[in-house]
Amino acid sequence: AQTVTQSQPEMSVQEAETVTLSCTYDTSESDYYLFWYKQPPSRQMILVIRQEAYKQQNATENRFSVNFQKAAKSFSLKISDSQLGDAAMYFCAYRGRTSGTYKYIFGTGTRLKVLA
């Protein structure tokens, strides 16, 4: 069975600095999707970035980028120029690409605090 592990329950970063959130996963599949979701205090889950495993290039969305290491099964999120609005829970998620697979597996989350 697939698993997703976020080993950092909480992280802090100074405003304007860079922070990296870690995520590792375990799977026997060769093709799959990975996601980072943000959950601010409003509770709304917001997609931050996604990566398709067959793509070598790391995904980037403005200040957010990932370091996808397929062999190491690692998918970390880097937030550059951190802003107060980045303070939230961040969840890493996995979904296999096998036909008929509809389940998403979530990590336990990392709470990010941004210090002014």
Add this chain to the structure above:
Amino acid sequence: NAGVTQTPKFQVLKTGQSMTLQCAQDMNHNSMYWYRQDPGMGLRLIYYSASEGTTDKGEVPNGYNVSRLNKREFSLRLESAAPSQTSVYFCASTVAGTSSYNEQFFGPGTRLTVL
């Protein structure tokens, strides 16, 4: 385009009471999901519906039932609420299949307290 909507947003029940959480999406998505979120445990899948007319158990189905009423609507029922079901419940939907555009879209959540 409202996305995924959930009702109610908050609910307090007494042990043994029943209730139904409603979820609807207007994005013509095939797959719908119910999760619960508890502190330190992330999102755990309760039930999902891969397509209209099908439902399957997730990781924590005990004490819950679901109905995929049509393509738009997927409800979650607690027949006899227990304090262990105090949680935040999220409904989500996705296009499904092997499309690249397959992230889940989430509703705003329901905070349920069982006394």
